Amino acid sequence: QLQLQESGPGRVWPSETLHLTCSVSGGSFSSSYYWGWVRQAPGEGLEWLGSIHYAGYTYYNPSLKGRVSISMDPSKNQFSLQLTSVTAADTAVYYCARPETDGNGYLFGYFDPWGRGTLVVVSS
């Protein structure tokens, strides 16, 4: 059963870059076509940040105004999130998740499975 696990610093200084990694286990990284990141600010709802296709194509939430980038390292069964110029508004639980597809890579769009999430606090 595919499992995802987020890792990274729990605190980031304002104006710095947030960097998180999602490690995939229990299945073949290369057999999944897409990977993605979602976050949830304290007491708030879910916000899609971005997704990456196995061929390297990336898709980002326009509301983040170019601050977000996603990359992957299939050799390590990992994909990563970078968020630049962070502020207190970026304090959130960050989840990695897999957008589901059919066997040919046709996106169904729903996220399954999800990681447990990791809290990142932006504070000095």
Added chain:
Amino acid sequence: EIVLTQSPGTLSVSPGERATLSCRASQSISSTYLAWYQQGPGQAPRLLIHGSSSRATGVPDRFTGRGSGTDFTLNINGLEPEDSAVYYCQHYGDSRWTFGQGTKVEVK
């Protein structure tokens, strides 16, 4: 840009009762790309329904999704205390993923 509006914001129900949660899209969407999630306190979201009406693996048949066009509904029959959670609808389209703001269900 598709906006998903969920209602009500909070729903308080007694055990055994039925809950009806609404998700309205700002424009017509394909039901193929509408999903529902359950998020318990301190937990990651859990997929309940995809394709508007298909239950995910292991989801009890008390959870039923339906809808088309702009109006989608999640019904939960025979509510149990462990169903207390926030429920989100989600859409995918044009390389963008969007979530509704959530409905909190309190079973007590």
